[in-house]
Amino acid sequence: MNTQHHRLSQGGLIDRGQPLTFRFNGRKLQGYAGDTLASALIANGIHLVGRSFKYHRPRGIFSAGAEEPNALVQLETGARTEPNIRATQIELYDGLVATSQHCWPSVGTDLGAINNLLSRLLPAGFYYKTFMWPPSWWMKYEHWIRKMAGLGISPRKPDPDFYEHRHAHCDVLVAGGGPAGLGAALAAARAGARVILADEGFQPGGSLLHETAIIDNLPATDWLARTLAELSALPEVLILRRSTVCAYFDHNYLTVAETVSPAAAGMPRQRLWKIRARRVVLATGAIERPLVFADNDRPGIMLASAARIYVNRYGVRPGHRAVIFCNNDSAYLAALDLHRCGTHVAAIVDPRPFAGEEIAAQTRAAGIRMIHGHAVVRARGSRHIGAVEIMRCENGLATGPVERVDCDLLCVSGGWSPVVHLFSQSKGRLHYDENLTAFVPAVSAQAEQSAGAARGVYGLAHCISDGYAAGSRAAASCGLNPPAALARLTVHQPAVGSILPLWKVEAEHTRRAKSFIDLQNDVTTADVALAAREGYVSVEHLKRYTTLGMGTDQGKISNINGLAILADINAAQIPEVGTTTFRPPYTPVTLGTLAGTEIGAHFDPLRTSAIHAWHEQAGARFMNAGLWKRPRLYPLAGETEMQTINRETLAVRRTVGLVDVSTLGKIDIKGRDACTFLERVYINRWRNLAVGKTRYGVMLREDGMVFDDGTTTRIGDEHFLMTTTTANAVRVMSTLEYWLQVHWRELDVRLTSVTEQWAAMALAGPGSRQVLAAVASADVGDAALPYMAYLETDIAGCPARVFRISFSGELAYEINVPADCGAAVWTALLAAGQASGITPYGTEAMAVLRIEKGHVAGMELDGRTTADDLGLGKMLAADKDCIGKRSLTRPGLAAADRRQLVGLVAVDGRSPIPRGAQLVAGNNHRPAGPIMGHVTSTCYSPTLERPVALALLSGGRGRYGERLRALSPLAGANVEVEVTHHVFYDPEGKRLRG
Amino acid sequence: MMLIHCPHCGARDVTEFTYGGAGAARPADPAAADDPQWADYVYMRDNPRGLHDELWQHSAGCRRWIAVRRNTLTHDVIATARPGELPPR
Missing domain, CATH: 3.50.50.60 (FAD/NAD(P)-binding domain)
Incomplete structure (x- = not known):
């Protein structure tokens, strides 16, 4: 049954031979191929499509394009549902389902319409004014305000479709496929330029699709077909349909959102083009006001x-x-x-x-x-x-x-407003043209030009030739010979000329009725007047206070009227008032399109160590360290996390443990001046480091604060291997390159990041030497490999670098093997240690071990601590310069009340010391300021059988034995702590030298 | 998205680069610099509206630090060179 009682018997670019069935608000209706949802609704006599945002007033179809403020629908249902889609731009397809938004129970009878009767109580700034007090209640208000506000409903299920990004380069990008855009594309293409023509419609042509004019004795639509045929035949021309140039960024980089059609399995739903164009022609047309x-x-x-x-x-x-x-x-x-x-x-x-x-x-x-x-x-x-x-x-x-x-x-x-959105995004300057009563592009900021109605040139013949001229210029500035001039067009179209500015109509008897400026956000002339009375005279303030132009249409049809009315109230000129900032995207782009394929596991690059598969198999729980996945712990069946951490920690203290430390940054340093370079980078001495020895180093920023720490080993006379913390690996590399390439270009030093070339593991605990000896071909006894020494050997048939260094405070070895050998050596060590109960341990136990030992890590190296603050001041070599050394003589860095590294123990022996707690005086009931310091790292020490923590405390080294409160309102904790030395475990270092 | 001409690799998207600030000449003998001179070098940087000589690292490319003369207002890149080798303004 044909429901289209308002369809003309002939004419139009629809295919009457291809009827399509769709549903709107449950009603089964019919349209034709070539319809939009809006045109099909009108064919069925339906104008009422939604309710307004604030007053729930009935609203109909107001436009036929991207500027539509009212006819926003909820498209489809379930996982594919999309809110706030402009009915005027939805290409009708068979089986389409759409519903009205923001009304209940139906668009015809909407109970929210009571807001219209209460409108006197809902002036501009209503929410700001009403929901201010008491301040703590905002959380409560917000909950139900959010329920009331908004238009459509976002999908609640995962998106079943996928999206992709494409990069492209071209000589000339033409935004808009109307008369001017086609003219520009034609000229540039004829000149041999590589052209991309993007048009938002499912049929390119812009106004040619509805003009009744005759061009060169052809109906406008035939002229359009002829032009498209010529363009399509050229190999360097790409015509993108259903593609909105949505953003214009620096240096002629533009993004285009394309809807892929027809929808098909294996094809993305939308595609985001990222285009770098040598020249851009903006032929975006004009919007009627x-x-x-x-x-x-x-x-x-x-x-x-x-x-x-x-x-x-x-x-x-x-x-x-x-x-x-x-x-x-x-x-x-x-x-x-x-x-x-x-x-x-x-x-x-x-x-x-x-x-x-x-x-x-x-x-x-x-x-x-x-x-x-x-x-x-x-x-x-x-x-x-x-x-x-x-x-x-x-x-x-x-x-x-x-x-x-x-x-x-x-x-x-x-009147008409040129679509200057992309031009403004490109940072071009606008000019207000009194004759056109419109803002037009004036001064370009990038390699672009506007053409046709987008710059206030009206009339078909003018637009086509203006576009052609722009396309010719664009091609010429790409170094191409301009095309032959456009043959003079004969266009039969009545001239349309003068305009009389008319921003609003006021009559005595309609004073109390609403005159809308912004249809989507329900902003009236009264709202603008109120805002002006309350002092919001800047157009940017007016916008935010009244929400004028802040809807999904970004005020395409309302902004000029709004600012003209504001100018009128303030007795100012329109150019003085100016426009609000045009921001991308031109029309809403679904988030999936912007995300592209970078979702789920592909959201971020993933870095895993060479031993990752083993960790997974062993049931490790992982943590993110930057992009790295690191095992936190390896729980056994039935264990709590606390039990696992204690078990792993005690295994290292009592027998032997193995931890993956591949994520530490590793920088290979070679060259005649490698040693001189290290002397300048680190605060301590390197000249006297023998080949085959390792040393702990601390580097500063130029402002004197500790930047990073780690061990560096002299592998050869002019060859060192530096390690950095995991977090700073990239920054240290970049900084070292900076010093070499910018300041110390005379030094002969080469840096190579080898973090990923080597798998690294630490074998720690009293039993570690025995395990290592079982698999290493070389002698690893204390004489051959003493504390802070280095040797190269084979382990399980793999070449290995062994460093006798310790982060845990136990006898320990760090073993580096080529990444390919990582898993083999790891499992070989586990096999060799099986009899002695070797235990793999994760970052949690590693942290407990280092806190017990008083080693600093990222929490202490917070960019505000000097080496002296951390108890490392003695490392500073007196007789050389290094980065940051000069800053240490500043009085503030030597002050006695600086926060210094200390240890804390819970006095009651059991209360956890919360991370980030502030250190104050006082008692259980009444803590007393001022704040004297804060807790940086905290854990339960299974070795000492009590909670311990590291803290930075004002004048801390002189306060051992003092009792303070560790106060954390966030954790609801107020714990009595005693200040101690920061090394809790084996302060003499006997165990690691054992 | 800015396009920066790396003197070693050619024109590349800004996403391949890391911003390194204005940079400043380090006093030849830091120990001899007085506090104001040193503070000037460590902390004080101009923040001009217009031409700005700055350092960038082609961190996802050749890893070279380069000098870039850029207009902070328009984001135009006027010239690039090896550090210290920008032509005089």
């Missing part, structure tokens, strides 16, 4: 250009009895088109004393009544417009008797 008068939001009111599009392109009749209200000539074309399709045009209401000669003659010939010097002051009707009230009008003030004209369609036009 509405007029502001009482109740100007009723369904059945639409832009005059939209009415033309629905009649000419889609072959639907948006109304049977129309009134046109305009301040310029272009809307007269709508009257003529409507008249031609059989709609009765009751009147054209125009505040100007007369219209352009040619268009007026045509209108008169069609017998259409023209009411000059008048304005529509109010629309009547609620769910649909039923009539308009017309009064004499001068400078926006309506006076005299009211004439009522019945209608079911009101077409409005307040």
